[in-house]
Amino acid sequence: MSKETLSWLNANTLIGFTDKRGTAWHYRAGLQGTEPNHYPGPIPVEDVKRRLFGWEALSRPIYVEDPVTGGLAEIPERQAIVRSDTGHVMGIFSDGYEPHPYVEWLITTIGRLLDDDLSIGSAGLLRGGAVAWVSVEVPETIRTPEGVEFRPHLFGATSFDGSLATTFKRAVTNVVCDNTMAAGLAERGQQVKIKHSKYSKLRLEEARDALSIVHQVADDFSAQVRRLCETDVSDRQWRSFLDAFAPLPEERGRSWTLAANKRENLQRLWRHDDRVAPWAGTGWGVMQAVNTYTHHGQKVRGACRAERNLLRAVTGGFDDLDRETLRLLEQVLDRPVPVPAA
Template structure:
C-alpha cells in the first residue's frame, strides 16, 4: 500500500513509508451509492490552512498525556491520552509517546493549498476522537477506459490512541460508485518529515509529498486502465472471487462465506457503475470494493469507516487489488 507517515513518538524527525487507499465525496451520476463517511464529515468551504479547516469542523480539541500508575510490557510507565474538552480517554501509550495536536498535525500540507495544488474539502472524526481526518482534493482526474472517472485525493489523518503516526494516504476516487479503493504499488520509498521546521523546509516537504503523489497516481492510471482493458470470463471471475474469499477449513458452516461470494458476483453484474466495467479485471476489483464499503458491515458508521480505511475492509481490498493485477500477467 502506499502511505506517508508523519509525527509520532520521536518529536523531531520520523521516517515513513508510502501507502494508498481511497474514498469518494460526490458524483455526477444520479444513482451513486452514498459514501460511507457522509454522516461523519463536515464539508469545508476552501479554508486556506489545516488549522482553519479543523476549527470549522470542531476538531481543534487538545490532547494531554497523564500517568496511569501502571507498567507496560517494557517496564515503562503507562500513560493515558486524554481529550481535554470531553475527558474521554483515547488510548494507552508509553512514556516516550508525544501527542501531535490536531491544529499542528497537518501544517506541513498548507503550502500546497497556498499554491492551489490542493483543496481541503471535508474533515471528520472517528470514534470518540481517537483519529481525525481531512480529505484534500488534487487537481485533475483519471479517465479509465474512456469514461469511467476517478478523481485524485489525499487523506490526511492524525491519531491519539497510539495506533499510528500522522499519515497521508493516496486516495483515488471512482466517482460513479463511492467505492474506496486500496492498492499496493511499486516504487514505495522512505522520506523524512519533521513537524518542527521553518517555512522553507515545510515548503520543500510539501512539494516532496506532491511529487510522490503524482508519481503514484501516474502508476495507478496505467494499472487501472490496463485492468479495464483486460477481459475476463465468467469462470475467471468465479476463480478470482474463490481465491479472494476461500472456504474456511476450520469452520463447519460455509454458508456465510458462500453468501459473501454470491454478493460480490452480483455486484459485478449489477452494482453501481457495473455497466462501465463488467467483464473486466477492473470490474472484478470494484465489485469487491463496493461489497466492502456498502454491504460488509452493519456496524456504526464510524466503526465501519475505520474498517474501510484502516482495518479488515482495507485488507480485503488490498488482496483484491493484488489478485486483479495477477490477471494482467
C-alpha cells in the same frame, strides 16, 4: 452496533466537493443540525479547525488509590492523553509518547508539503476524537476514456490512542462507489510514517520525495485502469476467480455459508450493480467487484464501517487487497497483467 453512530458521523466528519461526487453514505438531513457537514466545493481550512480541531490533546498524570493510606499515588513515567473540552481519556502511554496536534500535523504540515491548488476534500474524527484524518484533493474529478471517475488525493491521519502513527499517503477515491483504491498496483504506494516519539520528526524534503506529487497519481491510475479494462475476463474465468477468492468448503456449515454469501454478493455486483456491472468481463470489473464488496458489503466486527475503511486506507489494507486481487486474477488467467509502476 457501530461504535460511531450516525449522529457522530454527521457532526464530526466534513465532506467536500459534493457537487462532484454526491453525499456520503452516512448523510442524514435530520442529523445535520444548524450547520451542514457537506460542502459543494472545498472545505474551508478554518471550518476544519473550528468544527473538528477546536480543542487540545493534554497530557495528564495518572493516579491510583494507595491501598495503605487510602490516598492517591501518582504512577511514575506514565501519562494520559485527554481532550481539553470534554475530559475524554483517549489513550494511556509512557512518558516517551509525543502527541501530534491535529492542526499542526494534519493542516499546517500538509499545507507545507503540497501545492496551493489542492483543497481539503474530507476531514473527520473517530473514536471520540482519538483518531483524525484530513484528505487534500485536486479540484476537478478526473474521468478516463473507460468511464472511470476518480479523485487523486493525499491522505493524512494520526491518533491519540496509539492505533496509528502519523501517516501521509497518496491514494485514489473511486467516485462511483466512494472507494479507496491503490494508487499503484505494481508496488506499494508512496507513504510516510512518523512515530509519536520525542525523537521522531518529519523531514519535509524527504517526505516530498517519498510522496512525489499528487498530480502524478492521475496519470499512473489512468494508465492502470486502461490496462485492466483491456484485460478480458470470460464467464468461466470469473467463476474460477470466485473459486480462488471465496472457495466453498467440502462440508456444509458456517464456513460454507459465509463463502456462499460472499460469492453471491460478488456475483450480484458483477451482474447488476452500476458500480461494477459496466466493467464486467474485464480485469477492472474484477478489481471493482472485490474492492466495492470489501468497502460496503463485507461484515464489520468491533468497529464501524467508516472507522474500518479509514484505517485500511491509512495502513495500506486496501492497497494490499487490490494487489492480492490482481495476483489471484493473474493466477486464473495464467498470465501477468502488466500495470504501470507507482
